[in-house]
Amino acid sequence: MKISARNVLKGKIVDIVKGVTTAHVRIDVGGTIVTASITNESVDDLGLVKGMTASAVIKSSDVMVAID
Template identity: 65%
Template sequence: MKISARNQIRGRIVEVAKGATTAHVRIDIGGGAIITASITNEAVDELRLREGDDAYAVVKASDVMVAVD
């Protein structure tokens, strides 16, 4: 499946923390940057996401803001 989301950044899962309904998955994308995703517990189970797995952080362009110092 190919998806329209402009941002598909490859990395490695470094943490999967499930809550009551919502999980936080942290993906190390290299260069010292870690991306945190807040997704459903169901998605974690269905994709069998585990620490150490390769994964992509996927973000639609309209959900990205720009900041400057």
């Protein structure tokens, strides 16, 4: 599958915390931790585990810009 989302940040999963319906997956992208809030079902379907190579995928319209 090839997707229109502009931002695909490759890294390694460093942590997965599951709630009752929602899980938080933390991916180390070149030293920066990116947190994804996804469904537990997605974690199971993709077979996500700590240490796995995975990408954080973000649609451009969901990215804001901030300055100090």
